[in-house]
Amino acid sequence: MHITGIMAADPRGIVGKGHDLPWHYPDETAHFRNTVKGHIIIMGRCSFESAPIDLFEECDTIVFTRDKTFDPHTPRTTVVHSIEAFNAILPLKTNQHVFMIGGADLARIFLKEGLINDFLLTTIHKEYEGDVVLDLDLFTHWPFIVVEKTANYTIRRYTKPYTGTE
Numbered sequence: 001m002h003i004t005g006i007m008a009a010d011p012r013g014i015v016g017k018g019h020d021l022p023w024h025y026p027d028e029t030a031h032f033r034n035t036v037k038g039h040i041i042i043m044g045r046c047s048f049e050s051a052p053i054d055l056f057e058e059c060d061t062i063v064f065t066r067d068k069t070f071d072p073h074t075p076r077t078t079v080v081h082s083i084e085a086f087n088a089i090l091p092l093k094t095n096q097h098v099f100m101i102g103g104a105d106l107a108r109i110f111l112k113e114g115l116i117n118d119f120l121l122t123t124i125h126k127e128y129e130g131d132v133v134l135d136l137d138l139f140t141h142w143p144f145i146v147v148e149k150t151a152n153y154t155i156r157r158y159t160k161p162y163t164g165t166e
């Protein structure tokens, strides 16, 4: 099973402000939408509640919450309550590519559990105010290549370093 992370952060790791993105870069949003379209997306409940509804028409979705009563009210969406439950359902769907799309809380858990194979991280060049932070130190030992550079942002593909244990 191959899981790719895909998120955007400012130089300090800011990824969110309230329930939204701190910035508006239509071409970066298009990069995200075109990359995940038709595939499986995984996200935390907070990101699920702030994402545009048409995203869930384009992708099969897995949403993480510890709330056993949570109802996503969207088709093609599966709710899981733990990493163990997630590991149990995913092998059924592996003919599609799998993307972990955030937010910072779910990304931290997936990175610490070693579940992410590679990560498309957009670095927004400008600093923004925000209250949701992705810990960029989690990528310290990950080799990367630059995929795209524009005036406003740089997209890098980070690859999980080989530890010899997997």
Ligand SMILES: NC(=O)c1ccc[n+]([C@@H]2O[C@H](COP(=O)([O-])OP(=O)(O)OC[C@H]3O[C@@H](n4cnc5c(N)ncnc54)[C@H](OP(=O)(O)O)[C@@H]3O)[C@@H](O)[C@H]2O)c1
Pocket (backbone or CB within 6 Å): 006, 007, 008, 009, 014, 015, 016, 017, 018, 019, 020, 021, 043, 044, 045, 046, 047, 048, 050, 064, 065, 066, 067, 080, 081, 082, 083, 101, 102, 103, 104, 105, 106, 107, 109, 132
């Ligand atoms: N820049 C980007 O690329 C990007 C991408 C996505 C989101 N965002 C932004 O990030 C913010 C939201 O991110 P966030 O970090 O606050 O939250 P989040 O990661 O989207 O969701 C966190 C929630 O996921 C559930 N969860 C986490 N770990 C779990 C586990 N092991 N088992 C079961 N459920 C688990 C919990 O839901 P319950 O509380 O329901 O139990 C938790 O409160 C928003 O501002 C959004 O706009 C930015």
